[in-house]
Amino acid sequence: xxxxxxxxxxxxxxxxxxxxxxxxxxxxxxxxxxxxxxxxxxxxxxxxxxxxxxxxxxxxxxxxxxxxxxxxxxxxxxxxxxxxxxxxxxxxxxxxxxxxxxxxxxxxxxxxxxxxxxxxxxxxxxxxxxxxxxxxxxxxxxxxxxxxxxxxxxxxxxxxxxxxxxxxxxxxxxxxxxxxxxxxxxxxxxxxxxxxxxxxxxxxxxxxxxxxxxxxxxxxxxxxxxxxxxxxxxxxxxxxxxxxxxxxxxxxxxxxxxxxxxxxxxxxxxxxxxxxxxxxxxxxxxxxxxxxxxxxxxxxxxxxxxxxxxxxxxxxxxxxxxx
Amino acid sequence: xxxxxxxxxxxxxxxxxxxxxxxxxxxxxxxxxxxxxxxxxxxxxxxxxxxxxxxxxxxxxxxxxxxxxxxxxxxxxxxxxxxxxxxxxxxxxxxxxxxxxxxxxxxxxxxxxxxxxxxxxxxxxxxxxxxxxxxxxxxxxxxxxxxxxxxxxxxxxxxxxxxxxxxxxxxxxxxxxxxxxxxxxxxxxxxxxxxxxxxxxxxxxxxxxxxxxxxxxxxxxxxxxxxxxxxxxxxxxxxxxxxxxxxxxxxxxxxxxxxxxxxxxxxxxxxxxxxxxxxxxxxxxxxxxxxxxxx
Numbered sequence: 001x002x003x004x005x006x007x008x009x010x011x012x013x014x015x016x017x018x019x020x021x022x023x024x025x026x027x028x029x030x031x032x033x034x035x036x037x038x039x040x041x042x043x044x045x046x047x048x049x050x051x052x053x054x055x056x057x058x059x060x061x062x063x064x065x066x067x068x069x070x071x072x073x074x075x076x077x078x079x080x081x082x083x084x085x086x087x088x089x090x091x092x093x094x095x096x097x098x099x100x101x102x103x104x105x106x107x108x109x110x111x112x113x114x115x116x117x118x119x120x121x122x123x124x125x126x127x128x129x130x131x132x133x134x135x136x137x138x139x140x141x142x143x144x145x146x147x148x149x150x151x152x153x154x155x156x157x158x159x160x161x162x163x164x165x166x167x168x169x170x171x172x173x174x175x176x177x178x179x180x181x182x183x184x185x186x187x188x189x190x191x192x193x194x195x196x197x198x199x200x201x202x203x204x205x206x207x208x209x210x211x212x213x214x215x216x217x218x219x220x221x222x223x224x225x226x227x228x229x230x231x232x233x234x235x236x237x238x239x240x241x242x243x244x245x246x247x248x249x250x251x252x253x254x255x256x257x258x259x260x261x262x263x264x265x266x267x268x269x270x271x272x273x274x275x276x277x278x279x280x281x282x283x284x285x286x287x288x289x290x291x292x293x294x295x296x297x298x299x300x301x302x303x304x305x306x307x308x309x310x311x312x313x314x315x316x317x318x319x320x321x322x323x
Numbered sequence: 324x325x326x327x328x329x330x331x332x333x334x335x336x337x338x339x340x341x342x343x344x345x346x347x348x349x350x351x352x353x354x355x356x357x358x359x360x361x362x363x364x365x366x367x368x369x370x371x372x373x374x375x376x377x378x379x380x381x382x383x384x385x386x387x388x389x390x391x392x393x394x395x396x397x398x399x400x401x402x403x404x405x406x407x408x409x410x411x412x413x414x415x416x417x418x419x420x421x422x423x424x425x426x427x428x429x430x431x432x433x434x435x436x437x438x439x440x441x442x443x444x445x446x447x448x449x450x451x452x453x454x455x456x457x458x459x460x461x462x463x464x465x466x467x468x469x470x471x472x473x474x475x476x477x478x479x480x481x482x483x484x485x486x487x488x489x490x491x492x493x494x495x496x497x498x499x500x501x502x503x504x505x506x507x508x509x510x511x512x513x514x515x516x517x518x519x520x521x522x523x524x525x526x527x528x529x530x531x532x533x534x535x536x537x538x539x540x541x542x543x544x545x546x547x548x549x550x551x552x553x554x555x556x557x558x559x560x561x562x563x564x565x566x567x568x569x570x571x572x573x574x575x576x577x578x579x580x581x582x583x584x585x586x587x588x589x590x591x592x593x594x595x596x597x598x599x600x601x602x603x604x605x606x607x608x609x610x611x612x613x614x615x616x617x618x
Contacts, residue, residue: 039522040438047431055453055492058464115355121354123331133607135358145553145569146588150369162384199610206611213330220334229332255459258556262573283463295463304459
C-alpha cells in the first residue's frame with residue numbers, strides 16, 4: 001500500500017477540506033478529501049431521498065397511525081389504543097390468525113422436506129445438472145398472478161377440471177378443490193409450494209456444494225454407508241441453512257396475500273381469510289372509507305412478531321457466513 | 324482440485340457398487356420425471372391451451388387438440404383484449420423500477436463503500452434496518468404517502484412514479500452493491516486518482532465497468548420482481564389504462580372467453596421465462612444469494 005493519502009492536497013483533487021485531509025491514516029480513507037464533501041452528498045442523495053420518503057418516513061408513520069383515527073377527509077386524531085382494542089374485538093381476527101397459522105404450518109409440511117430431498121439427490125447428478133435446476137426453478141419465474149389464475153382453472157370443481165380429469169383416470173374425485181372447506185387450504189398451499197420450492201432447492205444446492213468432501217471421506221474410512229453419511233454429515237452440515245430457509249419461509253407464508261385473494265377471496269365461509277387479507281379489507285375495501293388506523297395497528301402487531309424472526313434470521317446468516 | 328470437487332456424498336467406490344449405482348440412477352430418473360411434470364407440465368399445458376378452442380379445453384382438458392388449433396386466440400388477446408397495452412405498461416413499470424433501483428443502489432453503494440462519508444455507518448445501519456421490517460408494515464402508510472407525498476404537492480396516484488420510486492427503497496440491492504464495491508481492488512482506485520480522476524470519473528469509468536456481474540444480478544432481480552408485483556400496482560394504479568398485466572389479468576378473467584384468456588396468460592409469462600432461459604446462470608446464482616443475505 002502506498003501512502004496516497006499523505007500527498008499534499010491539490011495534486012489530484014481540489015475539494016479537500018482541511019478537517020478530512022488532516023486525518024490521512026484512517027483505514028479506507030482512500031478518497032479522504034471527498035469525505036463529506038459535495039460529491040459524496042451527490043452520490044448519497046438518491047438513496048437518502050428514496051429511502052427517506054418511501055421507507056423510513058412510512059415506517060415511522062405506521063407507528064404513529066396505529067394510535068390515530070385517520071381517514072383522508074378529517075385531520076387525524078389520537079385515540080390511544082382504541083385501534084388495537086377494535087382489532088382485538090374483531091371476531092375475524094382469530095379466524096385470520098388461525099388460518100394464517102394453518103397456512104404456514106401446511107406450507108412447512110409440503111414445502112420444507114421436498115426441496116431438501118430434491119437438492120440432495122440433485123447434488124449427486126453428474127450429467128445435465130443444469131437441466132434439473134432449470135426445471136426446478138422454472139415455476140419461480142412464472143408471474144405469480146399467472147400461476148394462480150392457471151391453477152384456479154386446474155382446480156375446477158367439475159368432472160372436466162384438469163386435476164379432476166387426471167384423478168379420474170385412477171378413479172378418484174371429482175373434488176371441489178376451492179369450494180370445500182376442508183381441502184381449500186391445502187389446495188392453496190399446494191400451489192404456493194409449487195411456486196416457491198424451486199428457490200429453496202437452489203439455496204440448498206449452493207449449500208451442498210460447500211460441504212467439505214473430506215468429511216465424507218473420513219466417514220467412509222469409518223465404514224459409513226450412504227444413509228449414515230446423509231444423516232451424520234450432510235444434514236448437520238446444512239443445519240445453518242435449514243434454519244435460514246425455515247425462518248424465511250415463516251416470514252413469507254405469514255404474509256401470504258395473493259393466493260387467498262385471487263383463489264377464494266377469503267372464502268368459503270372465511271376459511272382462507274388470512275391476516276394480510278384482513279388488513280387489506282380494513283384499509284381498502286371498507287365501504288365507510290378506509291379504516292387506516294385499524295389496518296396500521298394490525299400490521300404493526302404482525303410486524304413485531306415477524307421482525308423478531310428477521311433479527312433471528314440475520315444473526316444466523318451472519319454467523320453462518322462468517323463460519 | 325478436480326479429484327476433490329468431483330465427488331460429493333457418493334464416493335467413486337460407491338458408484339462402482341451396482342446397488343448404489345442403480346438406486347442413484349432410478350432416483351435421478353424419477354426426480355427428473357417429477358421435475359418435468361411439476362415444473363414444465365403446467366406451462367406446457369398453458370402453451371397448448373392458448374391455441375386450443377374453449378370448448379376443447381373445457382370438455383377434454385388433457386387431450387391434445389381434439390378439434391384442431393385456434394391460433395386466432397393469440398391475436399385476439401393481443402389486440403381486442405388490449406393485452407398489448409397492459410404488456411407495454413408492464414414493461415414501462417419494469418424498466419422504470421429497474422432504473423430507479425440501479426441508480427439508488429449503485430450511487431448509494433458507491434458512496435458507502437468507496438467514498439465512506441463520516442455518517443456512512445449511520446446511513447448503512449438505517450438502510451440495513453429496513454431489511455428487518457416486513458413489507459406489510461409499509462402497505463397503508465406508503466399508500467397514504469403516495470396520495471399526499473411530501474415536497475411534490477400533488478398525488479402520485481395513477482402515475483408510474485408511484486411504483487417506480489418505492490421500488491428504489493430496496494436495502495437488499497444497496498447491500499449487494501456495497502459489498503461488491505468494497506471488495507474491488509483499491510489499488511485500481513488509487514491509480515485512477517493518481518491519474519487525476521475525481522469521484523465522478525472514478526464511479527463512471529472505473530467502478531461501474533468493473534461491476535457488471537453485480538449490476539446483472541440486481542437488474543434481473545429488479546425486472547422479475549416488478550413483473551411479479553401485484554398488490555402494490557393494484558392499489559396505486561386504479562386507472563385500467565395504466566395497469567400492468569398482473570393487475571389486469573384477474574379482471575379480464577371475468578369477461579373474456581376462456582381460450583383468449585389463456586392466450587393472455589401465456590403471453591404474460593413469455594418475457595420472464597425467456598429472460599430466465601437466456602440468463603439462467605445469473606438467475607440461479609442470484610437465487611442462491613438469497614440464503615446468504617436476503618431479508
